[in-house]
Amino acid sequence: MSEQAADILLREQTPGTGGAEGARPFVVAVSSGKGGVGKSVIAANLALALALKQRRVLLWDGDFDYPNAHILFGVEPRGRANDVYSGRIKLDAALHSLNPTLDLLAGKTGGTTKDAPPAQLRETLDALGRRGYDVVVIDNAAGSQDGTIQLCVLADLSIVVATDEPTSIVDAYGLIKILKAHSREGALGLLVNNIIDRDDADDVAKKVNLATEKFLDLHIPLVGFVPYDRMVRQSIVSQAPLIEQARDSEAAQAIELTAATLDRVLAESRR
């Protein structure tokens, strides 16, 4: 599927977020069935790519067990999302500025989804809306714990990340099935990571859609693909995001293409 086709499909599926004045942010949840498929790397760099387009972006670490977003940026924010959910600190005390247009709401290792009941997550999102962000990118945990699903329910777009391995494809289908069972207004998109080229991505999208169309009556548009790139590991080791460290790398450019698609969808939803 071309970028343009993904764009059109997304636009058709994605509810508007209202006018610019007092609009709530466009919320993108980056999720997966299987763990370790690249959600954190993609969420962090998508957030940064959108911020570099002068969008006001909040990267929200929604991984309750092992949050990683702050590690990818090499920062140790004093306030964490868990303390906000519990009411120990105010949201403002937990927002960590990464650059003039990008803030981070980091997580605390060893939490549990029970720390964040749906009402708290919704309240946090509402409070973020009042801070004037254009986009909230959520780095979700793998799987389908309650809090993870709730963050997808709150999202305007849930991006399901999968690789070309059968385990990842089957688990992506499993997550999509669970998401379909929850009443959501947001759209669903597929992002294929760690592949060689576009043909591999199309192949994975075909496999996922064979199942979702047959059993769920759902078509999931491909919103992007990111090739395997050893610069990704390099960026994690040096704790500086890929787009900052190696903007010309194949993976960084692929993530920027996806960010450009999201940027257009956001512009449309604000009309």
Ligand SMILES: Nc1ncnc2c1ncn2[C@@H]1O[C@H](COP(=O)(O)OP(=O)(O)OP(=O)(O)O)[C@@H](O)[C@H]1O
């Ligand atoms: N496009 C890529 N090219 C090369 N390596 C990659 C790519 N994407 C991810 N990786 C590697 O995969 C590993 C897992 O990435 P990441 O931590 O982002 O996955 P995750 O889905 O967030 O994992 P978890 O489910 O544990 O939260 C990273 O250590 C990274 O080295």
Ligand SMILES: [Mg+2]
């Ligand atoms: Mg992760």
